[in-house]
Amino acid sequence: MSPALVVTTLVVIGIGGIFARSMVVRVLCWLFATPPLLAGCFALWQGGIAEPFSEKQMFVFCAGAFWPAFGCLIGQILTYRSRTVHLGRSALTVAFFSCLLGSPCSADNLLSNPAFESALAPHWEKRTPEDETHTLRRVEHAGRNGSAAAVLENIQPSYTRLRQGADRSIAVEPGSLIELSAWVRSEMTDDADITLQVYCMDAAGDGILAQPRSPAMSGAFDWTRANVWLAVPEETAYVMAYLQVQEGTGKVYFDDVELAVRQKPLPRPPAPKVVLLSDLPDDSRCLADLKTLFEDGLIPVAADEAATALADARGCLVLYEDQEAPKAVCDAIESFARSGGRVFMDIRNFAQWQAAQAVQVKVGTVKGVPAETQMEAGVRIVSAAPVTAGFAPGQIMPRASFPEGNLWVLPKDFKRPGMEVLAVAAQDEPGIVQLEVGEGLVVAADVLSLREPYCRNIDAYYKYTPITNTLTNPVQFGRYFARKFTYAEFVDQMKAVADASPKIRFAEEGPASDGQPICSLNLGTAGKPLYFFYAAAHGSEWEPGYGLLCLAGLLAEGRFADVVDLGQVEVKIVPLLNPSGYDARRRQNANGVDLNRQGEFEWERFQGRDSNENGTWEAFDYDWKGTAPLTEPEAKVYRSIAERENLYCVLDFHGNTSATSNKLAVLPATARADNGIRATRLQQIANARLRGRHLLRQEPEEICKQYLLERVQQGGRTPFLMNNSAKNRYGLLIELTAGYPSSYGTVLQTDVTCELCRALFEAYPPGE
Ligand SMILES: [Zn+2]
Known part of the structure; x- marks a missing residue:
């Protein structure tokens, strides 16, 4: 049913309720008005934060839900009383419902002067002072409804940033889920990156604990809502909001900026004594x-x-x-x-x-x-x-x-x-x-x-x-592998896992660039929402693939039955997407192509680096994207999975040994709007279970830390494969500690991999 039809129907019921004088029609109106009323009440009871509704969306939803019942109520009053005497009572009813509608929608905006009604100073600060390359101004009548807007203009390509909160005026309780959103209109060139960004700062003010950005926007476009989510890290003392444009020339307009807490911190049980x-x-x-x-x-x-x-x-x-x-x-x-x-x-x-x-x-x-x-x-x-x-x-x-x-x-x-x-x-x-x-x-x-x-x-x-x-908190799913297998041996392991359970189907998905088959383990019910797990698109980042091998067995044994019903989902697991890279401990495939730069999204624009410094960016350089998108054999296999109609959610594992580059989730730029909040939910679920389980130090950490998923951040304009598969769907990429010289880390690595997959099923349940 189209939204327009729904709205029209609700309006008709409401108006019908007001003017109906026949008892039969009034009863009918009430019958039609009750379901949306109950739905609306339920949403209010839930706090209206289960889905990432904007304030406006929430208002429209509430209005739709309550309007028919409201109309019927007025109709009842008018029917039983004279039309003129009880206008006062009707007015009271209107006021009552207005309050009801208003209450869940007015999540407190933590920003001052969010719609630029007054001068930028003192709340908005020009992080990049004006010079001959750019200006940052408040412009009257440039906003969405004829009001004022903040306008950033790049006269020459530059980094132009407007911010609020450097004075430590915005404090948010750690563990809260917050959203920074704004309406944006652009007259920029195509090479501009327009983003919103949130900084979470420690008490000293020089430690950045998180700095997620919204998906980058570029070119010219009319008013569009941009947003970025995050769970505020522990030890955050204050947050800052940035409106910014990097590179490009032209003007970008910002209006109705909002920084709001969407969910209070989840209760954190005390650590066991x-x-x-x-x-x-x-x-x-x-x-x-x-x-x-x-x-x-x-x-x-x-x-x-x-x-x-x-x-x-x-x-x-x-x-x-x-x-x-x-x-x-x-x-x-x-x-x-x-x-x-x-x-x-x-x-x-x-x-x-x-x-x-x-x-x-x-x-x-x-x-x-x-x-x-x-x-x-x-x-x-x-x-x-x-x-x-x-x-x-x-x-x-x-x-x-x-x-x-x-x-x-x-x-x-x-x-x-x-x-x-x-x-x-x-x-x-x-x-x-x-x-x-x-x-x-x-x-x-x-x-x-x-x-x-x-x-x-x-x-x-x-x-x-x-x-x-x-x-306290024992290893749940981790499994030690005494050595790293060759790819052929690993495929034998996959077959053995499949042979051990009738619930697992082994399949060859197609040939890789060195001719070896790309293999999968498949579970669940064909045609149901498809969850696609894969690892080692970068061949040297191999250990999470061993975790995915464990995942298949655990799913078949029913170890995840509390979060997923295999009758309601289909699961495809490709533990090692890049066989030759895996065997050679190499990032690229046999043709020297970085498979995770082979996606279609922004492929033309993507420029990597000449890592061997021979003067050209080409095959076997760090992030060589190939000669055209999705042309490498592995990427073709990937495309055939990405094009499956029932594909619902993807999880792509990578790894490295830098503490600042793992314990990290990266979101596709192309996914559905509520992907960010779900990924953050995944983070909360996995961390609650992993808390106090593994301790590890990596560079550049000076002390050991609990091994948790520390950050969820928005991916940039990079031709990640998941920007194809997760387009208008759900998905994320997770970087773990991996790429070790041998298999000694596998208990931790497979344990964490499986916990993240488990959390994915819980945070992304099969839905509409
Ligand atoms: Zn990688």
Whole structure:
């Protein structure tokens, strides 16, 4: 039904309600007026923020919903009373409904002078002062309704920016979902980039915590609404709003700018209480890591206060580095465990508690050898258990001191009733153990010998994982791969996954540029909304592809049944889109083309860089786009999937090892208007589950951080493949920590990949 027809029908019902004098017609009018009334009430009850309605859209919706019932009500009043006497009462009714209509629509605009009714100063500031290249002015009668507008003019190509909030006047509670929107009209040339941008700043004022932009607009166009969403990061002290144009010449007009909170922060449950009993000094790196991981749930206490502090604790952590664990500590943890508590002890403390001595053994070589050799230095899993979640029996969890390659373990003949050995060193010495004590559990492993979990520290990558697995938030979906497969081997793995479940169908989608087949795993119900997951369009960014291999199995096992019904969706998974790049650890395909610059969107305009500095931008340069869009064999296969009628949502995984370039989602420029809020919802869902699970440091971070999806930002005018597939649909690209020299990060990488896919199903449910 067309919107015009709906509006006309609602208007007719409303007018009919006013003038109907026959009882039958009045009853009919009420019957037709009630459903939209209920829908409108429901929307109001929901706060009107479930969908990203603009204020105006919300008003139109409310008016439509309430108008017919309003008309019927007036009709009733006029019928029962004289037409003239009760005008006062009608007026009151009008006022009542006006208030009702107004209340959900007037989300508070955080900006001052948003429609430029008065001079730009003092609220609007020329971030780029006027000079011979550009001007920034308030112009009367240039706005949408004949009012004033802000007009940015590039006399020569330049970066021209108007902003508000540098005086720290705009504070927003972290965790809020905010939207910056404005109406924009342009007389610019095609090479201009017109955007809105929000900056989230820390208390010092020099740290940018987020800086998302709206999709870039260019060329000349009439009044159009532009917007950008974001979840305000933790530690944001204030936000700034920018209206700007980069490059190009001509004028761009801004009017009715709004910065508003669309959703208050989701309730953040307190971090679980973990009592820390230790002698770690205040400046200990390990102590800092634990505080980051357990947040304010970590409660360091003195030995004599242990028993009291443990009364309401989720778990207990015992880490004495230079001294023995005091007797009071041993007594307290024993009684805590007996009553069902969970305890993690450094293995030296554990041995001493059990009246034994830990021994230090060499578990391998960690310095000056290839990654695969470093990965052999650790403990071999002998029993599958939640404490070693992600590792299968027979696999080695990398774990050793650096540079010695040593580890503290229990003596080979150490045994206790109720103790299970979960992992052993080279001579079968117990390296990770769990001891049942009463209703509870005490787990021990060497933690204190390890350096920090930096992304290249293979020997310490899982330093804290046995602790979080035991006490708080264990690995859910992660799986360790002992080595990187060749592409042919990986395809065999895919076939094995498909053979293991009748719910998974293996398919060859078409040939890649080196002739190898591009393969997919398919689940769900043909013809239902299609979810397309893929990775390694850049061949060197391969680990999330292993996560997608896990995803297929998890979906088939029903592990995601709480968020997706395979009867209602179709799922296509292409774990490795670029086989030759994967095999060669190369970004481009066999023809030297960057597949993620092969999309049609802005392909003509896109200019990459001559990365080998030979004077021309060409094949095998960093981001060579090819000779025409969607012409490479991999891109043709991609196009055939992107053109599927029932394609609904896409998720494209990439990776790198820079903390500022991963933990990041990038949105397509071509997706539906509510894609941004859904992606932000995905971020919230995934982060709530990943909170306190993985700790990692990457460059340029100086300290370890929880591994979370930190940012969602708008992609620019780049010919990403997803700008084809997600056009007028939903989708996003996610950059994770990846592109490692070997597979040692796969527990974290596959765990996070699968959590993000799970969150995608929840944030983008199959809909209209
Ligand atoms: Zn990439």
